Amino acid sequence: MTDESALEGEYLPLKTFAEKAYLDYSMYVVLDRALPHIGDGLKPVQRRITYAMSELGLSAASKHKKSARTVGDVIGKFHPHGDSACYEAMVIMAQPFTYRYPIVDGQGNWGSPDDPKSFAAMRYTESRLAPYAATLLAEIDQGTVEWVPNFDGTLTEPRVLPARLPNVLLNGGSGIAVGMATDVPPHNLREVVAAARHLLDKPKAQLDDLLALMPAPDFPTGCDIVSSSDELRAIYETGNGQVRVRAVFERDGQDLIVTALPHQVSGAKILEQIAAQMRAKKLPMVDDLRDESDHESPCRLVISPRSNRVDVDALIAHLCATTDLEKTIRVNLNMIGLDGRPRVRGLVEILSEWLVFRRQTVRRRLEHRLGKVEDRLHILEGLLVAYLNIDEVIRIIRTEESPKPVMMDRFGISEIQAEAILNLRLRHLMRLEEMKIRGEQDELEAERKWLSGVLGSESKMTALIRKELAADAEKYGDARRCAIEARPPARALSESDLLPAEPITVVLSELGWIRAAKGHAVEADALNFKAGDGYLCDVPGRSNQPLIVLDSTGRSYQLAAHKLPSARGQGEPLSGKLNPPAGARFVGLILGDATQRVLLGSNAGYGFVTKMADLESRNKSGKAVLTVPKGSQVLAPLPLVAQAQWLCVVASTGRMLAFPLEELPELTRGKGNKLMSLKKGETLVGWAALAPGQQLRIESGARHIGLRVVDVEATYLGKRAQRGALLPRGFQRVQNVLAVDA
Structure with missing residues (x-):
């Protein structure tokens, strides 16, 4: 049988109980x-x-x-x-x-x-x-x-x-x-007190007034605060945001010294993060890394660049972007207010509410002290009555069975005063004590007057709080540890910037096999090629530069030059690295920086200037750049030196035209503009960009001639899209045109 008493109690649905x-x-x-x-x-x-x-x-x-x-x-x-x-x-x-x-x-x-x-x-x-x-x-x-x-x-x-x-x-x-x-986040005591005192004096002060006195947090580790003033203002206005902090760097000769780290960042972790990049060969510009921290220098991390040619500012930015040398610290000014409720507050509200709390505390303290002073004055008045009537007091104590009520009735004193008189020691019954009582009375009366004055005047109360804040700031405050210097967020170096810039020569064969030889003094046409294959072109540059390959359909492809196979072998086919259209063949190479200007065109007599950056493509299928007229062929791309002033183009009939390079517009893609007026059956066979101090070398079979700038200007200079002039006899079948140093 079920015991009904065991089932008695309060029953609630599980949902209600769980919620509560x-x-x-x-x-x-x-x-x-x-x-x-x-x-x-x-x-x-x-x-x-x-x-x-x-x-x-x-x-x-x-x-x-x-x-x-x-x-x-x-x-x-x-x-x-x-x-x-x-x-x-x-x-x-x-x-x-x-x-x-x-x-x-x-x-x-x-x-x-x-x-x-x-x-x-x-x-x-x-x-x-x-x-x-x-x-x-x-x-x-x-x-x-x-x-x-x-x-x-x-x-x-x-x-x-x-x-x-x-x-x-x-x-x-x-x-x-x-x-x-x-x-x-923590803040500097003197700055916060200065802002609080300003708000005391001007209760309607705006946020900008306070930020002029306490502009940012102040972390104990002494890092740099690199957030902008607008970012900091938004944090203190809304109570939410992020503060960007960065380590402090100093130079000691060639070495880079980290003397302060962001708040709550471990120096050991920083060393581990940098060492991991060095092991992965992603930090070639750093030669050594060590920790020289000791008791005198709690933070001293030494980073030694590989040479004095290393861009130290770029290195610092990269380290800050890839390690905890720069970090963001979250700010959420959420706290319990005087009303007992949690809420996110801005700076003005926090200081205003704290000043209300401080005013209440000081008022309680003064009221408590005033009560103590008044109680003591009350007792002193009774003691003074006893000293003035000491003989009568002694008689009452000696003769009366209950002396307290008798004294209260006889002298008109309170029970507390009577109790204080009864608790007096005999040695205090001397003339000197009366003088002490009167002196203490005077002091306490002055204090009571001062306390009553402060409690009765808001301005005096404000002045007292202001004075006490200043005294505590002087006693416990110190100088700011974190410098404030707005900087943009750190950016890591690109992969090419992190690679060693070694001189290389990239060689391309007729069948599209590619390889790279170290150095620039390379006889590329003398290298060993596979049977049925031969030399097509080569281009000098550095291993950290992007390599652009151009095919016969006008598409450009991008490769990492540092990943190419060595020229000690016969290389690798580009068809294994890229995905060109069916039937396309590779016709030229470009190796240089993103700002390198390049001339692209076809033997139909059209071309345009573009930049390496416009040719780059991560897609294995490449990027359509040059529009090739039907029946025409793509010419090998021509890198342009910064000083180049004239473009010299040669037709298959032995005619040459030179015109200012500035007449050719810069495009990102397309067919281009007419370079030279060609008749039916004529094609362009070569071109070269000539700069002051150079001469034009024209090769035809075993013969060649060199034309100086003055010779070119005198005979062949014209406007773009003209016919040009005939070359000397014997140069009607030009194989190569190039600009060489005079």
Whole structure:
């Protein structure tokens, strides 16, 4: 039989119970674990650690005590969670490379910038509060805080510490709650105080006014902040964004020295990232890498370039783009406000709300002190009555069974005053004590007048807060560590820039076999070719430059010159690397930089100037660049030197025309413009670009002639698309035209 009493209780649908349970958990994580309070800038565990250490007497002037003792007090009295999590929170508060102004002063191994979690166990380390902690605790016993029961109701703890400074901005912090997170970067104390004082004086101050005083975060590691002013302003306006930070570089002779790293970046990790690139041969301009960090120089990473010709600025940009030498730090100014609700706030709102908190705290402190002063004055008035009537007081005490009510009735004093008189010691019943009482009365009356004046005047209250902020800034502040220098995001070097720039000569055969020989002094036509194959063309350049191949249909293809097979063999067929149209053959090569100008054309007498960048294509099928008239053939491409002024074109009938190169437009693709007027059956057989100081060499069989610039100008110079003039007798069948140094 079922026991009905066992089934009694509250029944809820699982959906309702789960929603309520998860909501309760979420609110607990948000309000009592992950987010800082705007008043003291601390999460609950940090607040409890700080308060427990003050209760243990671990002030900055005391001796260090075992960290395990503090952690035991915290988790036993205020924070019923794991000891390891509590100790880790305490470690973070003690690390000078994590906190801009550490709250805990640690002794022992508290971790290092390379490995912040390498701290020793709490049974080995010792700790006490740092001097800065006084800004959080100095006023805790002056009636400034609201006391709430601890987790088991046996003790009380402060809801929020009476911070004298906006610690929420000074030390910052990060945390992940349920459905929200916070990432507040640290700031410079003097700058934040300057902004707070400005806002005190001008409550309607705009964001730009505050940013003139505190323009950016200030990280403890002293890196460079490279975000633009617009980016920083957007962060402080919305409470969200990212700050770009970069390592600090110095030059020591030829070496590059890293003297400061971005916040929470390990030097060991940086060395590992750079070394990985060196092992992969992706950093040929770096010769050596070493860590010279020591006690005097906590961060000194040495990067030695391979030579003094290395572009150091480009190297720095590449390292910043490919390693953590430059990183973005997320900013999310989410915190619990005075209304007990979490919200993302902008800078003006944060400082304004904190000043409201500070004003409330100072008012509570002054009211508490005023109450103490008035209580003491009340007692002093009673003591003065006793001294003025000392004989009567003594008689009442000696003769009356209940002297207190008799004195209250006889002298018209209160019960508190009567109790104070009864507690007097005999040695205080002397004339000197009356003088001390009157002196103390005068001092306390002056203090009461001052306290009442400040409490009754908002301007005086503002002046007091302003003065106290200035005093704390002078005592605990320091200079900014992070320089602010706006720079664009770092960009990595391209693959070609990272390759060694070795001189090479690329050779192409008639059947489309390609290879590369080291150096430029290569007799390409004397190389060994396969049976039935022969030399077609060669082009000098460097191994880090892109190689363009042109085929007989006017398509261009791109290859990596450094990946070509060696000229010691017979090379490899281009058909295995590229996918040209059926029946197409390769007719020429171009090797140079992206800005290299090239002349393309066909023997039909048309051509145009283009750039290497317009010929590049990652597609194996190439890129259609030159439109070839039906029945015509593509001429070998002609690289143009920067000084070239005249273009000389030669027809198959022995006619030559020279015209200014500037008459030929620059195109990206197409048929081109008419170079020379040709009759039916005529074709172009060669061309050359002539520069001052060069001469034109024309070859016909075993014969050749050299024409100087003045000779070309005198006989063959004309306008584009003209017929030109006949070459000397014997040069009606020209095989080659080229420009050579005079």
